[in-house]
């Protein structure tokens with residue numbers, strides 16, 4: 168008797184430890200949405216017995232799943248307020264809006280979500296629209312974190328949790344999504360090694376990995392970093408097109424090179440290379456934004472037409488990595504006052520903002536002017 172109950176206790180303990188944590192289920196949800204699988208979201212304040220909503224990303228929504236969702240009768244399309252406004256709908260400042268999906272074909276749903284597919288679409292003004300709530304906001308936060316277009320197909324279901332259990336779907340409560348989004352996952356050092364570089368034979372690369380399985384980020388020591396004096400620092404957001412391809416559409420590549428050269432010249436500095444491509448929307452969405460820019464939109468308008476904010480980056484990551492590296496006082500190379508404000512707000516002392524104005528081209532003049540006019544960049 169005693170032996171049996173001990174065995175059961177151990178089994179229970181082991182199975183509980185193996186169960187995915189909240190942040191692990193969130194990462195699963197992001198992967199599921201990228202695969203085109205539904206995730207079940209349970210409404211706020213109603214506990215685990217609350218009726219759930221099956222949430223699917225519109226990007227990757229299969230015709231079969233679209234058809235099945237419509238059969239339930241209550242399916243809705245959820246867009247951000249920015250996307251609804253770009254479509255000419257009166258969103259009235261709402262963060263998210265809900266449209267009945269009844270009668271919307273699969274092609275129409277994709278067109279409403281994606282401005283690059285809009286051509287030939289009938290004016291959507293007639294669509295009845297409601298303001299979204301906490302469930303819709305949580306779903307949009309998940310698809311944004313999955314770097315998909317910010318648009319959802321939602322299917323309210325009384326027995327969503329049972330369906331989820333039967334079919335092996337991921338279940339999250341809205342509170343869990345909110346808590347996880349508010350929290351910055353700890354970034355742990357994974358590996359580091361010396362790296363001689365063209366600008367400096369002395370250098371070291373550190374790789375950091377967030378505990379929630381998200382994007383890894385890199386810290387590069389250029390030269391010898393002395394922590395007893397303010398450190399020359401650059402927080403650089405990844406720009407595949409500028410950093411690797413030498414794009415003339417932005418100033419990222421020359422900024423990266425100039426920052427590293429200045430660090431070598433000063434004897435030492437730290438470059439944080441943050442994988443926040445396209446101001447946090449990912450490369451696929453950035454290329455969508457570029458395609459919209461070919462049609463005449465500026466960099467901010469293009470983000471809005473896709474349904475994003477101007478800037479979706481989480482600047483807290485930079486502060487967290489600098490603290491982990493034991494750096495407290497910085498001379499920050501940037502033209503973006505939001506980066507200075509964020510470091511200040513997270514306990515770092517920015518003793519000086521070092522302007523980084525390089526790489527102007529005929530092709531990026533409009534982009535830089537928009538950043539100065541709309542995003543507060545300090546450009547002479």
Ligand SMILES: Nc1nc2c(ncn2[C@@H]2O[C@H](COP(=O)(O)OP(=O)(O)OP(=O)(O)O)[C@@H](O)[C@H]2O)c(=O)[nH]1
Pocket residue numbers: 402403404405406407417419422443444445446447448453456457466470500501502503506523544
């Ligand atoms: N969405 C979007 N992202 C862009 C566009 N052009 C460049 N980017 C991204 O913008 C970011 C620029 O990053 P940074 O140079 O570190 O930041 P910044 O806000 O310009 O500030 P500083 O360079 O420090 O003055 C990178 O993630 C680029 O990939 C664009 O037209 N649309």
Ligand SMILES: [Zn+2]
Pocket residue numbers: 406408409410417418419420
């Ligand atoms: Zn760039």
